[in-house]
Structure formats: C-alpha cells, structure tokens
Amino acid sequence: MAIADTGSTDRQLAAGARRPNRLFKNLNSKIAAIPMIFVAMVVFLGGTCWTIFYSFTKSGLLPNTNFVGLDQYERLWSSRKWMVSIENLGIYGFFSLIGTLVIGFTLAALLDRKIRGEGAFRTIFLYPFALSFIVTGLVWQWILNPELGLQNVVREWGWTSFTFDPLNNPDIVMFGLLIAGLWQGTGLIMCIMLAGLRGIDEDIWKAARVDGIGTVKTYVRIIIPMMRPVFVTSLVLIGSGIVKLYDLVVAQTSGGPGISSEVPAKYVMTAMFGGQNLGQGFAASTMMLLMVGIILIPWAYLEFGGKKRG
Amino acid sequence: MTDAMSGPRGAKPKKALSRNNIIVYGTLFVVAIYYALPLYVMIVTSLKGMPEIRMGNIFAPPMEVTFQPWVKAWAEACTGINCDGLSRGFWNSVRILIPSVVISISVASVTGYVLSMWKFKGSEVFFSMLMIGAFIPYQVMLYPIVILLREAGLYGSLSGLVLVHLAFGMPINTLLFRNYFASIPEELFKAARVDGAGFWAIFVKIVMPMSLPIFVVSMIIQVTGIWNDFLFGVTYISSPDRYPMTVQLNNIVNSVQGVKEYNVNMAATLLTGLVPLVIYFASGKLFVRGIAAGAVKG
Amino acid sequence: MSHSVQIKSLDLQFGAVKVLKNLNLDIHEGEFLVLLGSSGCGKSTLLNCIAGLLEPTDGQIWIKGKNVTWAEPSERGIGMVFQSYALYPQMTVKGNLSFGLKNAKVPKAEIDKRVARAAEVLQIEALLDRKPGALSGGQRQRVAIGRALVRDVDVFLFDEPLSNLDAKLRADLRVELKRLHNQLENTMIYVTHDQVEAMTLADRIAIMKGGNIMQLGTPDEIYNRPQNIYVADFIGSPSMNFIEGQYSNGVFSKGELSLPMTGYEYVAPKTADRGATIGIRPEHVITGELVSGAPVKVEVDVDIVEPMGSDTLVWAHLAGKPFRIRMDGSARVSAKERLTIGIDPSRASLFDTKTENRL
Incomplete structure (x- = not known):
C-alpha cells in the first residue's frame, strides 16, 4: 500500500503528462455517435415505450392520459376485423415461410450445380426484390384481373371452365397476395442460401461421393443440417417481413373484398390515421411488437444465450 | 492375353444431356418464366392501346405499339385535383432521395x-x-x-x-x-x-x-x-x-373513378419501378x- | 548508461483479466531489447502500451526522461513496425513514408529530403512510386521500417516484424536489421516468439510469462544461467533435460545417480539441503572420446536415434526419465545400445524444486 501511495505522488509530480478527463477521452468518437444514440434511445426505445404506455389510455383523435387499463386490448380482440387480420396473417405467414424456404433453397441448390448461365438465372430470380411492394401489388393485381388477366387467357386457350380469381374470392384472396409476395421475396432467400451453399467445404461433397451417397440424400442429410445458421437467418428475415406486410395489401387488394384480406399492420394504420382511434392503433401495434418478440426472443436466446459474444 | 491397358482409360465420356441436366435446366427455365412474366406483362400492356387490351390476352405482344400511355402516365394522369401525372411524384421522390x-x-x-x-x-x-x-x-x-x-x-x-x-x-x-x-x-x-x-x-x-x-x-x-x-x-x-412516387402511383391506380386505363396504369407502375430496376441491372x-x-x- | 525507456510498476487489466502485473523495466539508450515469450504472455501488450496504443490501468511509462504515460502515440518519439507491415494500400511507398511527416506539418522540402535518405538507407529508392500491393514481403517490411525511420524517432518498436516472411527471407532480414541497428544506434524494442531471433539480435532479452518478466539478461546469461525452470525450459532447442531429485551437501542425487556439483556457481554463497531439480542441456552432454575426461560419467540406454545431418539427437533414459543428448552428426549410435556419457556439473543448472528458482 505504501509503495502504491508513493507511486501516485510521484505521478502527480511528473511533468508533461496530464491524465485526460474520462468524459473527454475519445471525444470525437462520442460526438460522432450522437445520431446513433439519439435514434436508438429516443426514436426506437423511447418511441416503443411511448406507444406501449399510451395503449392503456383512451386516446382518440389525440393522445391523452385517460387510463382505461386493458380496455383497448379487449376491444381489439373482440373486433371482427382484427380477428380476420390475425387469421390472414397466420395463413399468409405459414405458407410464405414454407414456400419461401422451399423455393429459395431449391433454386439455390439448382444454381449451385455448376450450371451454365447461372448469372442470368440469378438476375431473373432476384430482380423482383428490387421493386417496391406497391409495384409488385399493382402488377399482380393486373395479371390476376378476372376479366382481362390470366384467367381469361387460359379460358381463351380452350379451358373454358378454368377459374382462378383470388382477388375477388374472399376464401382464397390471401393466396393471391401470396403469389405476389413469393415472387417478390424468394430471390433474397435464394441469394442467402446460395451464399451458404458456397460456404460449404468442397471436401464434404468429395467425401459424400467417395462414400457413395446420392445428391439428394447428401443435401437432405448433410448439407441442410450444416446450413442451420443460414436457415435461422432466413427464418428471422422472412418472419419479420411477414409481420410488416402492409404495402402489398394496400396496392393489390386494399384489404378487400370486404375485409377479407385485412392484416394487422393495415388495421393499425386505419385506426391511427384513418379512424381517429389512436388507442386502438397503439394496442394493435403493441400486439404486433409482441408477435415479433415471440419470433425473435427464442432466436436471440439460441444465438446469443449460450455463448457470450464480443 | 489382354493388354494391361485395355478397359476404361483416360477421361470418362460425358453425356451431353443427362437426365439430371434436363431436370435441372427444365426446372430453372419454368421458374424463370414465372419470375420474368410480370415484367413482360407490364411492358407489353403499357405499349398497347385500350381497345387492344379489351381483346383480353395480356400475354400477347402489342399489335400496334403506342407510347401514348407512357406520356399520359408521366404528364397527365390525375390524383385528386392535380393532373400533372407521375412526374410530380418522381421529382418529390428525387428531392427526398438525394439528401x-x-x-x-x-x-x-x-x-x-x-x-x-x-x-x-x-x-x-x-x-x-x-x-x-x-x-x-x-x-x-x-x-x-x-x-x-x-x-x-x-x-x-x-x-x-x-x-x-x-x-x-x-x-x-x-x-x-x-x-x-x-x-x-x-x-x-x-x-x-x-x-x-x-x-x-x-x-x-x-x-x-x-x-x-x-x-x-x-x-x-x-x-x-x-x-x-x-x-x-x-x-x-x-x-x-x-407525395413520393410510390404513394402517388397507388393513388393513381387504385382510386380512379370510371374506366380503368390499364395501359396507363402499367406505364406508371413501370415508371415507378424504373429507378430501382436500373440500379439493379447496372450494379x-x-x-x-x-x-x-x-x-x-x- | 542513460535510460531510454522506463516502465514503472505497470498494470494492465482487461475486465477481470490482468494482462500486465506490476511490471518494471529499464531500457538503456541505444539498446536492442527483445521481449520474448509464447503467445498470450503480454509481450505485444507491453509494446502497445509503450507505443500509447493501449492505456495502462496503473503505473508509468517514461521515454527519454519524460513521463509519456498519457501522451498520444505520435507525441512519444516512437516509430512502430508491425507484423502485417500495415502499409496504407492506397498510397504509394512515398506516400506511406511521408504520411506521418505530413500529419506533423513538416515542410515539403524537408519531407522529400528525409524520404530520400530513408530510401537510401533501406535501398528502396527504386520502389518509391509503387503501391504496396506491387511489393514483395521483404520489400514491404523494409518500407514499414522506413516509415519509422523518416520520423527521426528515438525508439523503434517492432511487433513480430519477421513472422510473416518465409524462413530464408527471415534470416536475411534478421541480419539486415542487426546492421541497421549498428548503423543507427537507436533504442530498439523487439517483440518475438522466435528464440533464434531473440538470441541473435538482442543486447538483452526479457523473457515474459503471464504478464511478468521471468528473466532479463544478455543472451549469454539467459542461455547459460537461466534464473528459473521456465526460462531454462523455454530457451534452447531441443529443450533442457530436467531431473527431479535431492540436493544435500554439494551433491545432487536421484536414485542411483549421484552428481557432485563441483565447479557449479551458486546464486547464494551457502545453499541449504532441499528438493532440487537439475537441468542439463542436450548439447552440454559430453560424448565420444571426450567422455574419458568428463567430471562425471553415467551409463544410459538409448531409445531412439534421430540423425539430422549436422548433428544427431539421441533419446535415452537417465534415472528413469527421458533424456535427450545432442551428438555430433558423425557419431554412430544405434537404438537399444548402452551408451556412456559424461556430465559437467559446472555447465548444468540447479533449481529449487518448490520455488523453481535457480540455486
């Protein structure tokens, strides 16, 4: 102890070197980080807390602090439109998840077979991803037009009883959206899967060949289990994309026919900006946050829970 | 005695079109058509006149190419009271985009x-x-x-x-x-x-x-x-x-009263998708x- | 001799991990000091502290009589050469050399003069307009040294500068580095895990382990009089033979083996009896015709023979322990043979088994 004390007096006497203030150390980098800190803390965290907080109030045209407990949530879950929205999201989400993974992986595996024209195929599969959901929705609205679109063409080809009219049929309208959604989004997953496949050691394929394992079996038994992280990433991307589903519905069906293609994001927008019913909007968006949490928390736990990452 | 070198030697002869290859390329071509079709439909529709569209084959190439829908979409299409076309949304989007x-x-x-x-x-x-x-x-x-x-x-x-x-x-x-x-x-x-x-x-x-x-x-x-x-x-x-271009596009297409002009709609849709498409194909x-x-x- | 760099009770902690522990080190003016140790021993960390790239938790660093503990790297009068060369890829060699001077706002004429001089010393004049990508490994390393050279610094810091090069080039550059040091007479602090580099280049070597300096001394002291078992084991290839036994009355014994330590220089004048470990270098074992004149003669059983050309490594057993012997390349020994060897206790090292320190 005594030695340490002498050391520090020594240090105070030492000329030339002044310990810089902790706060001002790295000052430039702290200043440069202010936008990030503002966005993370005020916009993202602050905004989220604000919305959750006000979802327990009777806010109507303007937010107010007239607390009503869980009333907004009770109203939400007894609303038919919300129930339809949730059901639609379930249908769309289930088929979109399966469809995107299967199509994305199959296309990636086909492109990975050292084929000619890989670049051209990839360009074709991916270009829809560059387009907005509005453009996607409007194109498919036109293609699925019952009088002048696909249905009409097939009938003219001679199959006169052919019926494919999803945008006017409440029972299958979600599949109309699904066709457009898959068209827009599978290219991205294909690209990620392809990158994953390219990351697999060539020697694995050689070993499988030497062992006499067939191509399909190698994919199913060896390659897919090795690509677990890629599948998890894809799952998270598809999942958070599904919850955000909004623009496509607005453009392609406007929620119709009737309310048969409503989705939660659209419910929120209508309540907040169309219905002067802010409380409902806040409650519904909090429910959306909860859904994302249900998808993400297990993933985050699996990814980061076991091991600490620097 | 047979020569020690008889039997298979050298490179294995390759079949030009193996069954596997046909499956692989066949699948890819069919899927590629599904992906390419909407772009094709957008283009051909936007180049047809309304009478031709009403004949009902959206896949048919235009018999008579017209650029009138493009002109109308860019400069004349109406949203609400404004009838100066998508150009307004385009410039709004540019003004949002650059900063x-x-x-x-x-x-x-x-x-x-x-x-x-x-x-x-x-x-x-x-x-x-x-x-x-x-x-x-x-x-x-x-x-x-x-x-x-x-x-x-x-x-x-x-x-x-x-x-x-x-x-x-x-x-x-x-x-x-x-x-x-x-x-x-x-x-x-x-x-x-x-x-x-x-x-x-x-x-x-x-x-x-x-x-x-x-x-x-x-x-x-x-x-x-x-x-x-x-x-x-x-x-x-x-x-x-x-409004930025996407919002204006949606308003033009989805809130028109009276007869829908599909060719103008598709021209407008293509115009809106043009910027990201150019970037995509160029990059x-x-x-x-x-x-x-x-x-x-x- | 005046001090160039002084490290005073330096501590460094990353979270709960202590990387440097109350470290003290005085480096003389013009000295070539090598920090040697296996990875994770804290040698690079110490060098980074001296450079000002890492902040110590406690303690001081003095360079040329000035306390620079909290000074910026560029204010310390140091130049640094890195393992990966760390040349700026988008700048030419000339740009790389002058970058530091430009930051220090040195006039252009002066920059040109200094760059030309450094290029001459390092024989890289022809490369000045090339980009680093177009240089060979050896040329890149020379440019990296030049970057320190132009800045006219007091102290050169080298962080494993030769480990990315192949064996032959490494040997060449080692010699060149020694020549450079003789010519410049700057203080140089050199981090490496390669004991050959350390032995050949250093005026003094500091052997580090777990954030402490295990021994600081000339290459000769380190090799011949290691202060503890760690240093003794670390230096030398193949490494030293150790036999654990008993020391009493000037004699080391283990089972039937008995070695009177005649001629051994003890650290303390009077050494009490205790459990001891003797260390004998394989190359210090006396073999062949010289055995007859050896102070102590022992018989060993040969296990395996590894001829290496210039010499032959014999694996045997002594006192029930594996025992390595380095013999002349011309020696003819075969496995399973019984071999008589000689041991000179004055060249051996004796350690306290408990404290592991030299007796």
Whole structure:
C-alpha cells in the first residue's frame, strides 16, 4: 500500500503528462455517435415505450392520459376485423415461410450445380426484390384481373371452365397476395442460401461421393443440417417481413373484398390515421411488437444465450 | 492375353444431356418464366392501346405499339385535383432521395467507423439497441415520430420524411459499415495513430479510400429502400402535392373513378419501378453483395 | 548508461483479466531489447502500451526522461513496425513514408529530403512510386521500417516484424536489421516468439510469462544461467533435460545417480539441503572420446536415434526419465545400445524444486 501511495505522488509530480478527463477521452468518437444514440434511445426505445404506455389510455383523435387499463386490448380482440387480420396473417405467414424456404433453397441448390448461365438465372430470380411492394401489388393485381388477366387467357386457350380469381374470392384472396409476395421475396432467400451453399467445404461433397451417397440424400442429410445458421437467418428475415406486410395489401387488394384480406399492420394504420382511434392503433401495434418478440426472443436466446459474444 | 491397358482409360465420356441436366435446366427455365412474366406483362400492356387490351390476352405482344400511355402516365394522369401525372411524384421522390442517401451514408459510415475502431464504454450497448430497433414493427414507432416531427415543425414536409428515412436506414447501414471496417486490419489503424493521424484524418485518408465498394453497396441499399418506401411517405407527408412516387402511383391506380386505363396504369407502375430496376441491372454483383451482407448478421 | 525507456510498476487489466502485473523495466539508450515469450504472455501488450496504443490501468511509462504515460502515440518519439507491415494500400511507398511527416506539418522540402535518405538507407529508392500491393514481403517490411525511420524517432518498436516472411527471407532480414541497428544506434524494442531471433539480435532479452518478466539478461546469461525452470525450459532447442531429485551437501542425487556439483556457481554463497531439480542441456552432454575426461560419467540406454545431418539427437533414459543428448552428426549410435556419457556439473543448472528458482 505504501509503495502504491508513493507511486501516485510521484505521478502527480511528473511533468508533461496530464491524465485526460474520462468524459473527454475519445471525444470525437462520442460526438460522432450522437445520431446513433439519439435514434436508438429516443426514436426506437423511447418511441416503443411511448406507444406501449399510451395503449392503456383512451386516446382518440389525440393522445391523452385517460387510463382505461386493458380496455383497448379487449376491444381489439373482440373486433371482427382484427380477428380476420390475425387469421390472414397466420395463413399468409405459414405458407410464405414454407414456400419461401422451399423455393429459395431449391433454386439455390439448382444454381449451385455448376450450371451454365447461372448469372442470368440469378438476375431473373432476384430482380423482383428490387421493386417496391406497391409495384409488385399493382402488377399482380393486373395479371390476376378476372376479366382481362390470366384467367381469361387460359379460358381463351380452350379451358373454358378454368377459374382462378383470388382477388375477388374472399376464401382464397390471401393466396393471391401470396403469389405476389413469393415472387417478390424468394430471390433474397435464394441469394442467402446460395451464399451458404458456397460456404460449404468442397471436401464434404468429395467425401459424400467417395462414400457413395446420392445428391439428394447428401443435401437432405448433410448439407441442410450444416446450413442451420443460414436457415435461422432466413427464418428471422422472412418472419419479420411477414409481420410488416402492409404495402402489398394496400396496392393489390386494399384489404378487400370486404375485409377479407385485412392484416394487422393495415388495421393499425386505419385506426391511427384513418379512424381517429389512436388507442386502438397503439394496442394493435403493441400486439404486433409482441408477435415479433415471440419470433425473435427464442432466436436471440439460441444465438446469443449460450455463448457470450464480443 | 489382354493388354494391361485395355478397359476404361483416360477421361470418362460425358453425356451431353443427362437426365439430371434436363431436370435441372427444365426446372430453372419454368421458374424463370414465372419470375420474368410480370415484367413482360407490364411492358407489353403499357405499349398497347385500350381497345387492344379489351381483346383480353395480356400475354400477347402489342399489335400496334403506342407510347401514348407512357406520356399520359408521366404528364397527365390525375390524383385528386392535380393532373400533372407521375412526374410530380418522381421529382418529390428525387428531392427526398438525394439528401436522405447522402446524409444517411455519411452518418452511418462515421458511426460504423466509431463502432469498429473507436469503441468507447457503452458504444456496443447503443449499437445493440439500434439493431434490436431494426426488428421492431414500424407501426409501433409511427405515432411518437409524428409527435417528434410536429414539435420540430417538420411534420408533413419533405425534410421531416428525410429525417425519418435517416433514422430507419441507420441500423442496416451502420451494421454494413461496421462489419466492413472491422475487416480492415487493426495494425493499419495503429500505424496511422503512430503516424500522428487523428479521428478524422484516419477516416478520410486511410479508411474511406479503402472502402469504396461498401459505400456503393450502401448507396444501392439506400436508394432502392427509400425509393420503394410507401409507409413513411403516406404517414409523414400531409399534402398530395408532396407525395413520393410510390404513394402517388397507388393513388393513381387504385382510386380512379370510371374506366380503368390499364395501359396507363402499367406505364406508371413501370415508371415507378424504373429507378430501382436500373440500379439493379447496372450494379449486378454489388447488389447481391449488399443484400447478402445486410442479411447475414455480424 | 542513460535510460531510454522506463516502465514503472505497470498494470494492465482487461475486465477481470490482468494482462500486465506490476511490471518494471529499464531500457538503456541505444539498446536492442527483445521481449520474448509464447503467445498470450503480454509481450505485444507491453509494446502497445509503450507505443500509447493501449492505456495502462496503473503505473508509468517514461521515454527519454519524460513521463509519456498519457501522451498520444505520435507525441512519444516512437516509430512502430508491425507484423502485417500495415502499409496504407492506397498510397504509394512515398506516400506511406511521408504520411506521418505530413500529419506533423513538416515542410515539403524537408519531407522529400528525409524520404530520400530513408530510401537510401533501406535501398528502396527504386520502389518509391509503387503501391504496396506491387511489393514483395521483404520489400514491404523494409518500407514499414522506413516509415519509422523518416520520423527521426528515438525508439523503434517492432511487433513480430519477421513472422510473416518465409524462413530464408527471415534470416536475411534478421541480419539486415542487426546492421541497421549498428548503423543507427537507436533504442530498439523487439517483440518475438522466435528464440533464434531473440538470441541473435538482442543486447538483452526479457523473457515474459503471464504478464511478468521471468528473466532479463544478455543472451549469454539467459542461455547459460537461466534464473528459473521456465526460462531454462523455454530457451534452447531441443529443450533442457530436467531431473527431479535431492540436493544435500554439494551433491545432487536421484536414485542411483549421484552428481557432485563441483565447479557449479551458486546464486547464494551457502545453499541449504532441499528438493532440487537439475537441468542439463542436450548439447552440454559430453560424448565420444571426450567422455574419458568428463567430471562425471553415467551409463544410459538409448531409445531412439534421430540423425539430422549436422548433428544427431539421441533419446535415452537417465534415472528413469527421458533424456535427450545432442551428438555430433558423425557419431554412430544405434537404438537399444548402452551408451556412456559424461556430465559437467559446472555447465548444468540447479533449481529449487518448490520455488523453481535457480540455486
């Protein structure tokens, strides 16, 4: 102890070197980080807390602090439109998840077979991803037009009883959206899967060949289990994309026919900006946050829970 | 006695069209048609006159090519009381796009630089918060931002929308820059410090010249992302005069009374998709790299 | 001799991990000091602290009589050469050399003069307009040294500068580095895990382990009089033979083996009896015709013979322990043979088994 004390007096006497203030150390980098800190803390965290907080109030045209407990949530879950929205999201989400993974992986595996024209195929599969959901929705609205679109063409080809009219049929309208959604989004997953496949050691394929394992079996038994992280990433991307589903519905069906293609994001927008019913909007968006949490928390736990990452 | 060299020797003869190859290429071609079809339909529809469209084959090429729908979509189509076409939305989008892209890339690159080379206590915590924020549904934060913008007097204006794009573009771009900069050898950074270069000098003279590809990747992501945005445009722009192109497009197509002019609609749709499509086809591999980098977390 | 760099009770902690522990080190003016140790021993960390690239938790660093503990790297009068060369890829060689001077706002004429001089010393004049990508490994390393050279610094810091080069080039550059040091007479602090580099280059070597200096001394002292078992084991290839036994009355014994330590220089004048470990270098074992004149003769059983050309390594057993013997390349020994060897206790090292320190 005594030695340490002498050391520090020594240090105070030492000329030339002044310990810089902790706060001002790295000052430039702290200043440069202010936008990030503002966005993370005020916009993202602050905004989220604000919305959750006000979802327990009777806010109507303007937010107010007239607390009503869980009333907004009770109203939400007894609303038919919300129930339809949730059901639609379930249908769309289930088929979109399966469809995107299967199509994305199959296309990636086909492109990975050292084929000619890989670049051209990839360009074709991916270009829809560059387009907005509005453009996607409007194109498919036109293609699925019952009088002048696909249905009409097939009938003219001679199959006169052919019926494919999803945008006017409440029972299958979600599949109309699904066709457009898959068209827009599978290219991205294909690209990620392809990158994953390219990351697999060539020697694995050689070993499988030497062992006499067939191509399909190698994919199913060896390659897919090795690509677990890629599948998890894809799952998270598809999942958070599904919850955000909004623009496509607005453009392609406007929620119709009737309310048969409503989705939660659209419910929120209508309540907040169309219905002067802010409380409902806040409650519904909090429910959306909860859904994302249900998808993400297990993933985050699996990814980061076991091991600490620097 | 047979020669020791008889039997198989040399390269195995290859079958030009094996059964496997037919399956692989066949599948790819069929799927490629599904993906390419909408673009084709957009183009042919936009070049037909209405009488031809009413004949009912959307896949048929135009018998008589007309550019009238394009002219009408660009300069005459009506939204509400304005009848000056999509050009208005186009210029609005450009005015939103340029400052958003320039500022967000500047901010994100400097933030990524801080996070990779000048970490300070807590910087990783803020970054984690930012990344978690990227997964929160936008709807949760929409209204608080309305209040923030109203307080700042920017609600409804293009500048307000620019700020919103800055905030929501920040997670992905910061991640992109941070991961790229983290791959720059630490010793280079140390050498520059020994050489007396400070925070900004290292960024401008050492890091930036080494990182041109990632700036391009980030630009591609931002341009397509902001151009394609609909939700923020419809939420934070109060007057139809200032709507970005996507919002105006949706209004033109979906809120027309009377006879629908499908050829004009498709011309308008194509026009709106043109900017990201040009960027996509021009940037090729960089686009792929951008989405792969953005998707695979670091 | 005047001090060039002084490290005073330096501590460094990353979270709960202590990387440097109350470290003291005085480096003389013009000295070539090598920090040697296996990875994770703290040698590079210490060098980074001296450079100002890492902040110590406690303690001081003085360079040329000035306390620079909290000074910026560029204010310390140091130049640093890195393992990966760390050349700025987008600048030419000339740009690399002058970057530091430009930051220090040195006039252009002066920059040109200094760059020309450094290029001459390092014989890289012809490369000045090339980019680092177009240089070979050896040329890059020379440019990296030049970057420190132009800045006219007091102290050169080398962080494993040769480990990315192939064996032959490494040997060449080692010689060149020694020549450079003779010519410049700057203080040089050199981090490496390669004991050959350390032995050949150093005026003094500091052997580090777990954030402490295990021994500081000339290459001769380190090799012949290691202060503890760690240093004794670390230096030398093949490494020293150790036999654990008993020391009493000037004699080391283990089972039937008994070695009177005649001629051994003890650290303390009077050494009490205790458990001891004797260390004998394989190359210090006396073999062949010289055995007859050896102070102590022992018989060993040969296990395996590894001929290496210039010499032959014999694996045998002594006192029930594996025992390595380095013999002349011309020696003819075969496995399973019984071999008589000689041991000279004055060239051996004796350690306290408990404290592991030299007796």
